[in-house]
Amino acid sequence: MVLSQAPGSVRLIFNEPVDLVGRGVRVLGPDGRRAEHGPAQVSGGVVSVGVAATEPGSYLVIWRVVARDTHPAQGTFAFSVGHPSSPPGGMPAALGGPGESRQGLVLQMLARALHFAGYALGFGVLAFRQIVLVPLVVAADPRVERRVWRLIGAVVLVLLIAEPVALLAQAASLSAGGSGPLDPEVVWGALDSSFGRVLAQRLGGAVLFWVLIGAARNARAGDTRTTWPALLLGLAVALVDGEAAHAIGTRPSWLGLGVNTLHEAAMGAWVGGLFGVLAVWRAPGVAGYHPQIVSRAARIALCSVILLLVTGTVMALQHLTGLRDLVVTAYGRTLSAKLFVIVAVLLLAFASARAPAERRSLWWTAEAALLLSVLALAGLLVSLPPPA
Numbered sequence: 230m231v232l233s234q235a236p237g238s239v240r241l242i243f244n245e246p247v248d249l250v251g252r253g254v255r256v257l258g259p260d261g262r263r264a265e266h267g268p269a270q271v272s273g274g275v276v277s278v279g280v281a282a283t284e285p286g287s288y289l290v291i292w293r294v295v296a297r298d299t300h301p302a303q304g305t306f307a308f309s310v311g312h313p314s315s316p317p318g319g320m321p322a323a324l325g326g327p328g329e330s331r332q333g334l335v336l337q338m339l340a341r342a343l344h345f346a347g348y349a350l351g352f353g354v355l356a357f358r359q360i361v362l363v364p365l366v367v368a369a370d371p372r373v374e375r376r377v378w379r380l381i382g383a384v385v386l387v388l389l390i391a392e393p394v395a396l397l398a399q400a401a402s403l404s405a406g407g408s409g410p411l412d413p414e415v416v417w418g419a420l421d422s423s424f425g426r427v428l429a430q431r432l433g434g435a436v437l438f439w440v441l442i443g444a445a446r447n448a449r450a451g452d453t454r455t456t457w458p459a460l461l462l463g464l465a466v467a468l469v470d471g472e473a474a475h476a477i478g479t480r481p482s483w484l485g486l487g488v489n490t491l492h493e494a495a496m497g498a499w500v501g502g503l504f505g506v507l508a509v510w511r512a513p514g515v516a517g518y519h520p521q522i523v524s525r526a527a528r529i530a531l532c533s534v535i536l537l538l539v540t541g542t543v544m545a546l547q548h549l550t551g552l553r554d555l556v557v558t559a560y561g562r563t564l565s566a567k568l569f570v571i572v573a574v575l576l577l578a579f580a581s582a583r584a585p586a587e588r589r590s591l592w593w594t595a596e597a598a599l600l601l602s603v604l605a606l607a608g609l610l611v612s613l614p615p616p617a
């Protein structure tokens with residue numbers, strides 16, 4: 230773009246509200262010196278910064294923001310005053326349009342997958358204990374209790390570790406232009422944005438969960454005063470997760486957030502239930518309860534799968550523009566892969582129901598491994614831009 234007159238400011242318009250990362254916008258003049266003056270101003274999805282662009286030649290605008298749904302975005306574009314000139318000296322390799330590094334995307338997927346796995350194995354296994362084991366009185370057996378609490382306790386660590394990985398992923402995604410992911414301006418900018426607010430809420434949720442399960446573990450048998458608040462906390466964490474997914478950008482957002490919350494909670498109940506069964510299956514004293522455990526866990530799994538299919542379909546309708554997206558966009562292809570693995574999991578679940586009792590745990594282990602890969606694909610899905 231060649232302008233005949235020097236502009237007084239540069240304005241960027243995004244299709245959703247954004248937070249600036251650091252100064253947000255830098256403008257390099259033809260001599261490589263900074264041409265912007267004053268801090269950039271942001272109002273909803275509009276970012277503007279004053280520029281002193283009196284020298285003829287090309288200017289490079291470098292921008293870095295975090296969207297309301299916590300997704301990082303950055304990019305560059307150029308404009309010229311009077312005539313184009315060679316690229317401003319010292320400019321970083323042109324980034325082109327909005328984008329993020331492959332390394333950042335992989336880390337984002339890893340952080341989300343860790344969080345989802347921690348969610349399922351923490352809140353889901355706790356729900357399994359409360360709904361399946363407690364009514365059968367098996368939970369009163371200390372040998373069973375020890376296995377269940379060990380699993381839930383270890384998972385708090387996974388929930389806590391997922392957050393620094395998410396911060397590293399965010400910083401890496403915002404550093405594709407040259408500065409390293411540990412650039413304090415980028416790290417602070419990421420923390421001082423919608424992403425930082427979600428990170429703080431998730432960390433708070435993990436610590437509160439830790440406190441509540443500590444109290445539930447020490448409570449007398451039958452005292453569920455801390456278990457139910459811990460399970461409600463699970464719903465609240467799923468709601469917070471919707472703020473870091475595309476759900477927050479849907480209209481109306483309460484519907485998007487509600488559907489996303491139910492989807493994640495159902496995922497937790499299914500995956501947590503399966504891991505719960507595997508954790509206690511071989512515990513001494515449990516063999517006599519095997520049929521009841523299987524039938525109760527299967528009922529939870531069936532309800533969860535139905536809820537996942539309904540809510541998943543609603544979200545797919547919200548984020549896709551048509552069936553073609555399933556093959557032509559990265560988001561759609563990831564969703565297709567996820568659906569493919571889910572069909573494989575359901576086939577395994579049917580096969581395990583017909584397998585001899587002594588071989589069932591093998592089928593369940595395979596099912597659990599595939600479900601973890603569904604979570605990895607969900608992590609990637611949430612990190613990619615949706616077509617709609």
Ligand code: HEM
Nearest residue numbers: 345470471474475476493496537538541542544545607611
């Ligand atoms: C018909 C089946 C399903 C469909 C169509 C579906 C579709 C979707 C869609 C469109 C999203 C939204 C991603 C975004 O924010 O852009 C999503 C999120 C997710 N899905 Fe599914 N899904 C299905 C089943 C499952 C199953 C079986 C699981 C795991 C057991 C699962 C786990 C997740 C998770 C963990 C998320 C992320 C939720 C969050 O960000 O808080 N989904 N799914």
